[in-house]
Amino acid sequence: MARALLDLGAKENVPLSELVSFRVGGPAAFTLQPKDEWVLCRALNLCRDEHIPVILLGNGTNVLPSDEGFSGLILQMSGDDAAPVFEGTKVTAGAGCSLTALAKESIQRGLMGLERLCGIPGTLGGAVAMNAGAYGGEIKSVLSRVRCYRDGTFVWEDARLDDMGYRKSPYAWPKTVVTAVELELSPDDGTAAATMADCMKKRREKQPLSLPSAGSTFKRPEGHFAGALIEGCGLKGYSIGGAQVSELHAGFLVNRGGATAGDVEALMRYVQDVVYAETGVHLEPEVKRLEELLCIF
Ligand SMILES: Cc1cc2nc3c(=O)[nH]c(=O)nc-3n(C[C@H](O)[C@H](O)[C@H](O)COP(=O)(O)OP(=O)(O)OC[C@H]3O[C@@H](n4cnc5c(N)ncnc54)[C@H](O)[C@@H]3O)c2cc1C
Known part of the structure; x- marks a missing residue:
């Protein structure tokens, strides 16, 4: 079992304190950053077949581990698994994409919709799972489609916006693994950069x-x-x-x-x-x- 996980690229005995923004927590037996959907699918199948407990994280900025650590596999959907692709006002990106980096890039490309979310330190997948929001904005308002792994298959589905609310969505692990996200942004009306700067200033002053x-x-x-x-x-x-x-x-x-x-x-x-x-x-x-x-x- 360990060999099969290591062959997929897993690491052994990683302190959880290195994976979460609280910087606390004991060791995880295995961690794996799936480099693509095939590896993710293989890892989940292995956990199912071998009854290995599994936890899925993004950038670990909204979680509190325990000091005892974790004896199973931590899947980390973070990293540069898929750079954003911009087509007009539409942007598609992998779940591991940094939300803040995406917000900044979209503004550079003349688009608005993510400016209030800049500074949230999680991934795009984590933002969808949590319906992250700040300063009157939330990811739900620009979410168009979500690519999910459920019951053994990957599907693109229209965002179930009616089921999303304050820090709540139908896309959170373990019900779903979000692997990619499509957002519908708007042409910048000239205020996006100033709004983003204002929100970031508030964060620096108040947090x-x-x-x-x-x-x-x-x-x-x-x-x-x-x-x-x-x-x-x-x-x-x-x-x-x-x-x-x-x-x-x-x-x-x-x-x-x-x-x-x-x-x-x-x-x-x-x-x-x-x-x-x-x-x-x-x-x-x-x-x-x-x-x-x-x-x-
Ligand atoms: C300094 C600071 C400021 C913050 N400010 C804000 C803020 O203004 N607004 C706000 O909403 N939050 C804020 N947060 C909290 C956090 O950044 C957000 O909740 C963020 O969206 C979590 O993303 P993540 O990638 O770190 O997810 P994680 O913390 O790793 O995971 C959070 C949850 O999402 C699930 N999840 C993660 N990725 C996926 C995926 N691909 N598919 C399915 N489920 C997944 C996890 O299983 C877990 O249940 C802040 C945190 C910090 C440290």
């Missing part, structure tokens, strides 16, 4: 970008902002071990150095408990725990 994190740790509760609730409870700067409620933006839990995944878990629970006790609002994690993504075929 703790110099410390490892997974972005906003909690979803926005109906009628509230998670960061404001956490700050209102006096938790800005509160820390457990190396995990800290950011001093800059209380909606971000950060690794201020040497955090374990357990520290982050404990801090998440503590913040949820305090906010619930003081405000009655339940904070639902936006960050996905790696165990939630575990699939055994």
